Amino acid sequence: MAYWLMKSEPDCFSIDDLASRPKQTEAWDGVRNYQVRNMFRDRFDVGDQAFFYHSSCAEPGVVGVVDIVSKAYPDPTQFDPASDHYDPKSTPENPRWLLVDVRYRRKLDKPVTLAMLKANAAQLAGLAVLAPGSRLSVTPVSKTHWDAILAM
DNA sequence: GCCAACGTTGGC
DNA sequence: GCCAACGTTGGC
Numbered sequence: 001m002a003y004w005l006m007k008s009e010p011d012c013f014s015i016d017d018l019a020s021r022p023k024q025t026e027a028w029d030g031v032r033n034y035q036v037r038n039m040f041r042d043r044f045d046v047g048d049q050a051f052f053y054h055s056s057c058a059e060p061g062v063v064g065v066v067d068i069v070s071k072a073y074p075d076p077t078q079f080d081p082a083s084d085h086y087d088p089k090s091t092p093e094n095p096r097w098l099l100v101d102v103r104y105r106r107k108l109d110k111p112v113t114l115a116m117l118k119a120n121a122a123q124l125a126g127l128a129v130l131a132p133g134s135r136l137s138v139t140p141v142s143k144t145h146w147d148a149i150l151a152m
Numbered sequence: 153g154c155c156a157a158c159g160t161t162g163g164c
Numbered sequence: 165g166c167c168a169a170c171g172t173t174g175g176c
Contacts, residue, residue, distance in 0.1 A: 007173095007174090009174090033159075034159085034160095035159090055173085055174060055175085056173075056174050056175080057174095060174080060175070114175080132157080133156075133157040133158065134157090134158095135157070135158065135159085135172080135173045135174065136173095137173085153176105154175105154176085155174105155175100155176095156173100156174100156175100157172100157173085157174100158171105158172090158173085159170105159171085159172080159173100160169105160170085160171080160172100161168100161169085161170080161171095162167100162168095162169090162170105163166105163167095163168095163169105164165100164166090164167095
């Protein structure tokens with residue numbers, strides 16, 4: 001099994017939004033980046049875990065843990081002209097964008113902020129989300145880094 | 153709101 | 165296939 005970090009803007013969809021869903025699951029839709037699409041397709045699997053990361057907010061950082069509960073499958077919002085994520089170049093016969101379903105696992109007692117991650121940069125060397133200019137909304141996390149962040 | 157970094161698009 | 169223009173991300 002693999003570990004991941006998935007960013008979401010809390011104003012748009014927060015860890016509390018996920019926890020308050022009836023089944024505490026959510027389709028992680030709207031990803032329109034080929035690198036992330038390929039990770040969903042080739043490397044994500046049921047049983048993987050991911051950090052839920054709040055971005056573009058007062059205190060960016062890891063706020064919780066989610067389970068990956070589906071294989072990658074076509075993102076329905078790409079076919080919906082009313083959706084912000086509509087992609088007219090994608091067809092159901094040949095879908096361009098994928099998503100995975102996530103399920104709430106737990107909130108951290110205290111968020112591990114980006115500032116805390118940076119303060120532990122030596123321990124977290126190579127963590128993708130700390131790489132300069134890293135903007136991917138989904139990035140891999142090694143088991144070593146996963147455990148280190150949970151211990152913070 | 154600014155701006156740096158980076159991905160995507162499209163003309164050639 | 166190059167590269168300039170443009171759009172988006174996301175920390176600050």
